[in-house]
Amino acid sequence: MNRHLISAGDLSLDDALLILNTADELDVVAERPVKKLPTLRGRTVVNLFYEDSTRTRISFEAAAKRLSADVINFSAKGSSVAKGESLKDTALTLEAMGADAVVIRHGASGAPHRLAGWVRGSVVNAGDGTHEHPTQALLDAFTMRRRLGRLDGLRVVIVGDVLHSRVARSNVLLLSTLGADVALVAPPTLLPVAVGGWPCSVGYDLDAALPKADVVMMLRVQQERMNAAYFPTVREYSRRYGLDADRMALLPEHGIVMHPGPMNRGVEIAAEVADSVRSTIVEQVANGVSVRMAVLYLLLGGSGAR
Amino acid sequence: MMHAADQAGRGTPPGGPRLTPRRDNPRGGEEQRKTVLEPDEIRRALTRIAHEILERTNGAADVVLLGIPTRGVPLAQRLAERLEQVEGRPVPAGSLDITMYRDDLRLRPARALGHTEVPTAGIDGRIVVLVDDVLYSGRTVRAALDALGELGRPRAVQLAVLIDRGHRELPIRADYVGKNLPTSQREMVRVLLTEVDGEDAVLLGASPAGREGS
Numbered sequence: 001m002n003r004h005l006i007s008a009g010d011l012s013l014d015d016a017l018l019i020l021n022t023a024d025e026l027d028v029v030a031e032r033p034v035k036k037l038p039t040l041r042g043r044t045v046v047n048l049f050y051e052d053s054t055r056t057r058i059s060f061e062a063a064a065k066r067l068s069a070d071v072i073n074f075s076a077k078g079s080s081v082a083k084g085e086s087l088k089d090t091a092l093t094l095e096a097m098g099a100d101a102v103v104i105r106h107g108a109s110g111a112p113h114r115l116a117g118w119v120r121g122s123v124v125n126a127g128d129g130t131h132e133h134p135t136q137a138l139l140d141a142f143t144m145r146r147r148l149g150r151l152d153g154l155r156v157v158i159v160g161d162v163l164h165s166r167v168a169r170s171n172v173l174l175l176s177t178l179g180a181d182v183a184l185v186a187p188p189t190l191l192p193v194a195v196g197g198w199p200c201s202v203g204y205d206l207d208a209a210l211p212k213a214d215v216v217m218m219l220r221v222q223q224e225r226m227n228a229a230y231f232p233t234v235r236e237y238s239r240r241y242g243l244d245a246d247r248m249a250l251l252p253e254h255g256i257v258m259h260p261g262p263m264n265r266g267v268e269i270a271a272e273v274a275d276s277v278r279s280t281i282v283e284q285v286a287n288g289v290s291v292r293m294a295v296l297y298l299l300l301g302g303s304g305a306r
Numbered sequence: 307m308m309h310a311a312d313q314a315g316r317g318t319p320p321g322g323p324r325l326t327p328r329r330d331n332p333r334g335g336e337e338q339r340k341t342v343l344e345p346d347e348i349r350r351a352l353t354r355i356a357h358e359i360l361e362r363t364n365g366a367a368d369v370v371l372l373g374i375p376t377r378g379v380p381l382a383q384r385l386a387e388r389l390e391q392v393e394g395r396p397v398p399a400g401s402l403d404i405t406m407y408r409d410d411l412r413l414r415p416a417r418a419l420g421h422t423e424v425p426t427a428g429i430d431g432r433i434v435v436l437v438d439d440v441l442y443s444g445r446t447v448r449a450a451l452d453a454l455g456e457l458g459r460p461r462a463v464q465l466a467v468l469i470d471r472g473h474r475e476l477p478i479r480a481d482y483v484g485k486n487l488p489t490s491q492r493e494m495v496r497v498l499l500t501e502v503d504g505e506d507a508v509l510l511g512a513s514p515a516g517r518e519g520s
Contacts, residue, residue: 001416011508020417021418021419022418022419023485025403025420025421026419026423032456032457033456033458036456037406037407037456038406038407038452039407039411067406156333200354209359227368278422294401297416298416299416300416301416302410302412302414302415302416302417303412303413303415
């Protein structure tokens with residue numbers, strides 16, 4: 001494994017399987033009376049969050065604490081960043097405090113990559129702009145493997161706002177490494193220009209894609225990142241690309257419904273679908289802690305020499 | 307402190323230790339290795355340990371066997387089978403991975419985790435017998451005791467090993483020993499088990515990497 005986790009594309013098949021298998025073993029810790037392992041005692045993990053986040057930050061915090069690491073939470077609001085401090089100066093401050101790992105979420109694509117050049121510790125990308133969110137992809141893959149028993153040959157349909165989605169890119173890269181067959185379904189306006197070079201197929205018709213899908217992953221419509229009209233109305237988007245109960249019925253019997261959260265109920269996913277037994281949305285959150293424990297352990301648990 | 311373990315492994319096996327060098331895989335390695343336990347001797351040692359466990363635990367009524375991965379796990383299974391054969395009722399066996407509790411994690415790259423599986427009956431109030439292939443520095447056992455402490459509170463913890471090769475670095479001893487094997491720290495002891503390696507054998511050879519061996 002690399003010292004950092006910046007992109008899901010950096011993971012080899014062996015790396016990805018090592019993380020998933022480690023997460024499998026760490027998952028049982030959550031069921032023990034003492035939900036703690038001593039492995040990262042004395043190590044410091046900094047959560048550096050320039051964008052709002054609830055589940056990812058809490059998930060990383062819980063993961064680090066279950067491994068006995070010290071956790072420092074740093075959010076840009078109400079900090080020196082609000083006074084105009086640059087990312088580099090913040091990084092040097094963290095370096096001086098002896099951070100062994102920096103978990104960074106940033107609105108600018110590529111920020112974790114820059115950070116990795118400035119700090120000695122490991123950098124974990126917790127979402128950068130519209131670029132990548134590798135631990136989300138890992139927990140999605142982990143959830144699929146748990147529910148369906150395999151990843152190789154699995155047919156995964158990712159639906160919606162691919163253009164603004166770091167989750168989609170990381171998932172496409174990771175799932176193709178793991179041997180899954182990924183298809184993107186979105187309105188043409190919400191697909192990135194370079195999507196032709198991604199290791200996946202692209203379509204525009206959700207109803208046609210669903211009957212063959214083992215997994216359908218609904219992406220959040222990221223209205224906060226939309227600075228233009230990508231579709232005529234929310235209602236029209238929802239009619240063509242939203243997952244309601246009738247559409248869910250097109251899935252094969254074993255098919256599951258995923259969503260990285262937070263959901264816009266009634267836009268990309270109907271409430272009854274989100275709450276159905278096929279939905280893995282709550283499981284994804286629980287699995288996130290195990291997967292992030294695995295990542296932190298594999299990055300920080302050893303000597304660092306590879 | 308001294309008991310059954312002391313008598314264990316006394317005397318050479320029938321025919322004496324074989325000195326034939328083995329070069330075939332998985333015994334591998336260029337250095338010469340001699341076989342110190344043959345399959346039959348391993349089988350007899352485990353049978354004896356099983357009987358000692360029955361004697362010391364009043365028929366193994368509350369015993370839970372926990373093997374330490376990798377090779378402690380099949381050894382625990384084999385002991386459980388023998389206990390069941392003698393007493394006529396199943397004895398729970400599982401595995402206890404100690405990787406996250408090791409004291410040398412920072413000396414090497416992060417390693418893959420083994421599997422922990424505690425029998426459904428749990429370990430609270432029971433007699434846990436830890437099972438491992440080789441007892442050497444005692445650090446693995448210390449880590450196992452830490453790991454156990456997070457899983458519950460056994461009434462007692464005992465230790466069964468196939469080979470005790472000496473050179474303890476911690477105040478730890480085994481309750482049941484298949485064979486006491488005096489070694490030099492430069493030697494390496496390798497236990498091969500059918501479940502993992504395709505054959506049963508205990509090998510002793512020179513280790514090029516010094517203390518790397520178990």
